[in-house]
Amino acid sequence: xxxxxxxxxxxxxxxxxxxxxxxxxxxxxxxxxxxxxxxxxxxxxxxxxxxxxxxxxxxxxxxxxxxxxxxxxxxxxxxxxxxxxxxxxxxxxxxxxxxxxxxxxxxxxxxxxxxxxxxxxxxxxxxxxxxxxxxxxxxxxxxxxxxxxxxxxxxxxxxxxxxxxxxxxxxxxxxxxxxxxxxxxxxxxxxxxxxxxxxxxxxxxxxxxxxxxxxxxxxxxxxxxxxxxxxxxxxxxxxxxxxxxxxxxxxxxxxxxxxxxxxxxxxxxxxxxxxxxxxxxxxxxxxxxxxxxxxxxxxxxxxxxxxxxxxxxxxxxxxxxxxxxxxxxxxxxxxxxxxxxxxxxxxxxxxxxxxxxxxxxxxxxxxxxxxxxxxxxxxxxxxxxxxxxxxxxxxxxxxxxxxxxxxxxxxxxxxxxxxxxxxxxxxxxxxxxxxxxxxxxxxxxxxxxxxxxxxxxxxxxxxxxxxxxxxxxxxxxxx
Numbered sequence: 266x267x268x269x270x271x272x273x274x275x276x277x278x279x280x281x282x283x284x285x286x287x288x289x290x291x292x293x294x295x296x297x298x299x300x301x302x303x304x305x306x307x308x309x310x311x312x313x314x315x316x317x318x319x320x321x322x323x324x325x326x327x328x329x330x331x332x333x334x335x336x337x338x339x340x341x342x343x344x345x346x347x348x349x350x351x352x353x354x355x356x357x358x359x360x361x362x363x364x365x366x367x368x369x370x371x372x373x374x375x376x377x378x379x380x381x382x383x384x385x386x387x388x389x390x391x392x393x394x395x396x397x398x399x400x401x402x403x404x405x406x407x408x409x410x411x412x413x414x415x416x417x418x419x420x421x422x423x424x425x426x427x428x429x430x431x432x433x434x435x436x437x438x439x440x441x442x443x444x445x446x447x448x449x450x451x452x453x454x455x456x457x458x459x460x461x462x463x464x465x466x467x468x469x470x471x472x473x474x475x476x477x478x479x480x481x482x483x484x485x486x487x488x489x490x491x492x493x494x495x496x497x498x499x500x501x502x503x504x505x506x507x508x509x510x511x512x513x514x515x516x517x518x519x520x521x522x523x524x525x526x527x528x529x530x531x532x533x534x535x536x537x538x539x540x541x542x543x544x545x546x547x548x549x550x551x552x553x554x555x556x557x558x559x560x561x562x563x564x565x566x567x568x569x570x571x572x573x574x575x576x577x578x579x580x581x582x583x584x585x586x587x588x589x590x591x592x593x594x595x596x597x598x599x600x601x602x603x604x605x606x607x608x609x610x611x612x613x614x615x616x617x618x619x620x621x622x623x624x625x626x627x628x629x630x631x632x633x634x635x636x637x638x639x640x641x642x643x644x645x646x647x648x649x650x651x652x653x654x655x656x657x658x659x660x661x662x663x664x665x666x667x668x669x670x671x672x673x674x675x676x677x678x679x680x681x682x683x684x685x686x687x688x689x690x691x692x693x694x695x696x697x698x699x700x701x702x703x704x705x706x707x708x709x710x711x712x713x714x715x716x717x718x719x720x721x722x723x724x725x726x727x728x729x730x731x732x733x734x735x736x737x738x739x740x741x742x743x744x
Contacts, residue, residue, distance in 0.1 A: 279539035296326030309392035323525030345723025
């Protein structure tokens with residue numbers, strides 16, 4: 266709340282905060298799984314998590330027992346950053362350590378997410394090798410469109426855990442299922458991460474791919490029964506969603522949705538762009554009430570921080586932009602967004618992001634289109650350069666699909682280490698790529714679903730720390 270109160274004291278603030286809601290902090294709830302886990306795996310996971318003793322949150326213990334003891338399909342639907350991936354790491358490596366013929370598929374919706382999890386898996390395998398496990402029995406590989414032909418041959422021969430995506434399954438693995446028979450026949454677990462994104466037309470296609478995979482894995486030559494483990498954002502019907510995606514199974518999946526991870530509380534702020542009359546009144550009131558040299562300097566700095574270049578936000582230019590969405594939603598008519606009665610929500614986000622960065626707050630600003638990502642980045646940098654916070658302009662970057670993989674990996678490292686404070690991004694950062702703990706998120710426009718909005722908000726305040734999320738509305742009925 267202190268940050269919001271400080272924001273309200275700024276001269277450019279004109280009553281944009283129209284609603285504030287707060288969720289209280291929550292202490293961690295722990296559980297002890299009854300599954301008999303390998304001690305080598307326990308020690309390796311403790312080293313991976315940098316803790317002395319491995320502890321499980323209550324939802325993790327429940328999901329581990331459902332997978333390992335009860336042999337059930339499981340879908341975990343808890344908050345962002347609650348440790349969902351630990352469940353499938355435990356289940357997969359437990360079976361690999363005791364069954365030399367077992368394999369596992371890990372299916373991710375994006376290549377970036379698969380590469381992020383590959384780093385975690387490699388760290389875990391190194392810890393297990395230190396515990397005396399043979400390196401060849403823990404071969405992990407990523408199979409996607411960037412994997413060269415020579416590496417694909419090695420993956421077919423050696424890999425026991427394969428990270429891939431639905432497109433690669435459809436175009437490469439399933440048509441060549443005889444070449445990949447070792448994987449398919451030995452599959453014990455099929456992991457589906459971020460399963461909530463498989464909806465609409467995309468979800469229908471993935472549904473077909475998964476059912477083709479099921480027919481092969483369930484063939485009479487398969488070595489043992491296999492299970493699905495799915496991770497999802499907080500949605501209303503995770504069990505029903507997974508069942509529709511997979512098709513009929515022997516039993517309904519076990520739904521684990523009671524979150525035991527700690528939370529530092531979260532503040533949600535609805536930000537309605539000010540009318541032009543409100544904005545003018547706010548500036549005039551500030552000028553009449555404080556005429557000191559310090560106030561004038563502060564007004565100049567704030568004005569520089571928030572003033573957007575006219576060329577970038579001219580109504581005609583914006584309406585002619587070739588919007589390149591990272592999703593399939595219809596673009597909003599820019600002429601409606603920039604109605605003369607209210608200030609542009611694009612300018613409002615640029616102002617807000619610049620101010621938060623100047624307060625040493627790490628923040629993600631989610632935009633619906635790639636073009637907006639670059640426009641807001643340019644505006645924020647220009648505003649910071651024109652203010653007394655010019656040194657911060659290099660600590661604001663953009664992140665979206667279309668960047669080369671090495672640049673994306675560097676950006677992720679810089680965000681994680683707080684070398685970067687402000688990020689304008691598309692929904693490419695909405696999924697569970699590990700970029701550490703952030704203080705704040707801004708969502709420019711409704712992303713299309715409540716689960717997506719929750720995913721974006723969940724990027725702030727992870728690991729038991731408090732977070733704050735702003736929703737800046739377009740002039741659109743859905744918003």
